[in-house]
Amino acid sequence: MEKRQFRVLYREFLFRMVDLELLSAHAQGDISKLLGQFGALLVFVSVLLGIAGALSIGDGVPGIGELIGLWTTQHFLVATTMLVVGLFAVLSWDSTFPNRRDVLVLAPLPLRTRTLFLAKIAAVATALALTVAALHIVAGLVWPFAFARAGSEGAPALTFDAPMPPVTAALARRRVGGGHLRTRSPARRDVRNRQARLDLRNRFHLESFHRPPAGANG
Amino acid sequence: MLELHNLCKRFSGIVAVDNVSFQAKAGEVTGYLGPNGSGKSTTMKMITGLIEATSGEILFQGERIERDPIAYKQRMGYVPEEPQLYAHLSGLEYLTMVGQLRGLPDKPTAQRIDGLLRLLSLHEDRHVPISSYSKGMRQKVLLSAALLHNPDLILLDEPFSGLDVASVLVMRSLMRELAARGKVVLLSSHELEMVERVCTHVVILHRGKAVADDSIERLRSLMALPTLEDIFSQLAVEQDTAAVSREIADLILT
Numbered sequence: 223m224e225k226r227q228f229r230v231l232y233r234e235f236l237f238r239m240v241d242l243e244l245l246s247a248h249a250q251g252d253i254s255k256l257l258g259q260f261g262a263l264l265v266f267v268s269v270l271l272g273i274a275g276a277l278s279i280g281d282g283v284p285g286i287g288e289l290i291g292l293w294t295t296q297h298f299l300v301a302t303t304m305l306v307v308g309l310f311a312v313l314s315w316d317s318t319f320p321n322r323r324d325v326l327v328l329a330p331l332p333l334r335t336r337t338l339f340l341a342k343i344a345a346v347a348t349a350l351a352l353t354v355a356a357l358h359i360v361a362g363l364v365w366p367f368a369f370a371r372a373g374s375e376g377a378p379a380l381t382f383d384a385p386m387p388p389v390t391a392a393l394a395r396r397r398v399g400g401g402h403l404r405t406r407s408p409a410r411r412d413v414r415n416r417q418a419r420l421d422l423r424n425r426f427h428l429e430s431f432h433r434p435p436a437g438a439n440g
Numbered sequence: 441m442l443e444l445h446n447l448c449k450r451f452s453g454i455v456a457v458d459n460v461s462f463q464a465k466a467g468e469v470t471g472y473l474g475p476n477g478s479g480k481s482t483t484m485k486m487i488t489g490l491i492e493a494t495s496g497e498i499l500f501q502g503e504r505i506e507r508d509p510i511a512y513k514q515r516m517g518y519v520p521e522e523p524q525l526y527a528h529l530s531g532l533e534y535l536t537m538v539g540q541l542r543g544l545p546d547k548p549t550a551q552r553i554d555g556l557l558r559l560l561s562l563h564e565d566r567h568v569p570i571s572s573y574s575k576g577m578r579q580k581v582l583l584s585a586a587l588l589h590n591p592d593l594i595l596l597d598e599p600f601s602g603l604d605v606a607s608v609l610v611m612r613s614l615m616r617e618l619a620a621r622g623k624v625v626l627l628s629s630h631e632l633e634m635v636e637r638v639c640t641h642v643v644i645l646h647r648g649k650a651v652a653d654d655s656i657e658r659l660r661s662l663m664a665l666p667t668l669e670d671i672f673s674q675l676a677v678e679q680d681t682a683a684v685s686r687e688i689a690d691l692i693l694t
Contacts, residue, residue: 223543230540238528326524329490331541332513 231341239349264356272360447496456482458648471635472628474645517586521597523578527571556584575602636668646676
């Protein structure tokens with residue numbers, strides 16, 4: 223019986239997670255429509271972000287400007303997720319805990335407090351997960367391909383922040399690498415770009431080299 | 441049988457219910473009367489288990505209600521004073537939800553809900569959200585929810601508020617019918633005429649204390665008063681009602 227009660231309460235709490243009056247003063251109980259509109263709005267934002275991601279997918283290793291752009295986007299996506307979670311918390315704050323109406327409606331029924339509490343927690347967690355999923359449903363599929371361009375070293379925000387290499391070693395590598403980059407062939411330009419990116423990382427103390435540039439050991 | 445023994449409730453030092461004891465027997469409709477703030481609703485909430493008593497005990501069929509509150513609530517139906525419902529649900533959805541939470545089987549419950557909605561003239565509006573129901577319609581939904589599981593104990597806190605005349609007459613007969621079929625019915629109300637017509641036994645509360653606990657007939661003969669209203673005025677009304685009404689009229693006409 224408790225499982226059935228949990229299911230019924232979970233569905234009830236999930237569908238009235240967001241206070242209707244906050245979404246619309248004229249809402250007449252049509253929660254499914256309003257939640258659908260809210261979800262559609264998030265998916266629309268996701269589609270816009272996905273289009274931006276699709277446009278930035280290209281061949282070859284990106285240059286410094288593009289790389290900075292990718293990092294910024296990555297941080298933007300993380301910040302947007304946090305913003306949506308924050309907005310969700312504000313909208314659903316009243317529904318997070320049982321209110322006076324819940325007490326008056328549910329207290330005379332043969333329910334355990336544990337069931338009520340678990341149903342509330344599960345509904346909040348599901349609604350939050352669905353909100354984040356709706357926001358990233360398109361962007362979450364497209365952007366990884368754009369980030370993959372940044373090379374096999376991985377994007378700094380998502381990698382372990384390794385200790386910085388000694389400055390002398392970095393300078394030595396720069397000297398060795400720079401000595402081989404006199405000509406203007408595309409392959410050498412790529413190597414030069416890679417070298418520049420590594421320098422940028424060192425400057426901002428982001429992370430150490432994973433791999434030395436081609437020719438550094440030779 | 442429902443028994444209250446020396447029941448007390450204090451809210452931060454203020455005594456709301458003071459040593460109240462009475463019994464509500466199966467086969468009887470017991471009226472619970474009192475002026476505003478006398479402690480009626482507080483007592484009802486303690487009987488339903490919504491709030492805990494400061495001291496004293498409540499027994500149903502000889503068992504303390506807090507011993508197994510889940511089993512007790514399965515045998516109790518409650519119509520609260522305030523019509524609090526999930527307004528975004530329709531009447532049908534709300535009653536189905538209550539049935540599911542009470543662990544009732546789906547098919548017979550659906551038939552019972554359908555029957556209740558038909559008999560209480562809610563069938564046409566069964567798919568309409570409760571937010572657009574009138575107060576009387578909400579009261580009918582609450583009554584249906586309280587009776588859905590065939591309870592042994594029925595607690596009614598001001599059940600007639602907002603009901604039209606026809607529904608009040610149905611409710612009155614229903615209470616008598618349920619009592620005749622062996623249910624314990626406790627009715628808290630301000631409507632003395634209604635209580636006098638429906639109840640066989642009354643408890644009158646004044647400032648948290650039970651000042652009368654007897655059958656209406658016996659109270660009439662003991663106090664040599666013809667109506668329940670006279671008995672109530674004698675026991676629980678302190679002010680000169682005619683003088684107060686004259687003063688109000690004077691105040692608004694000057």
